[in-house]
Amino acid sequence: MSPVIGVLAIQGDVREHARCLEQLDVDVRLVKTAEQLKGIAGLVIPGGESTTMSILAVKNNLFGPLRELRTQIPMYGSCAGLIMLADSISDGRADQETIGGLNITAKRNAFGRQVDSFEIDLHIPAIGEPDYHAVFIRAPLVEAASSAVEVLAAIPADKSLTGTDQVVAVRQDNLMATSFHPEITSDLRIHKYFVDMVRSA
């Protein structure tokens, strides 16, 4: 039986994630209410604008149910979704809330104005060869992470603006997140990795 995977559909590039998941033989449910969280086997939190997502999640009373659920089913956040899964944010709005669960600090808009958007090929052992073409749009960076967090991908020091490794994809137990947007490319390996997490949970 195909698992039902939800896409949080209050803001952001919901359709793009749904389209990727549909190609991987899962049933997709767009989730706007707490009621619609019931029965899903995994949840994707899309890219978009985390401050808006936070406001709308408060308004729709979603934070309580989402925080409870993140201990029970796999969740994957891309870009703004990474921020939503972070335990702490730097450069967030003062009242910005997150679902949390990933022991990381996510720095919003971390790549500066001049590199608002960029693309780079990344080596990601968890999804295999070849290198993965990652697209970043006003992306957050994993500024700090506890030892419980597995780094799935980093921009290597010799290619980063800071001259240090920049962590851009992480996993901690059932939660994973990427700074980049696999949903706007045709390479399905990141979504497949998540679907495999859901299937084996």
Ligand code: GLN
């Ligand atoms: N800068 C956005 C934020 O802070 C994230 C951008 C994105 O998801 N493409 O939420």
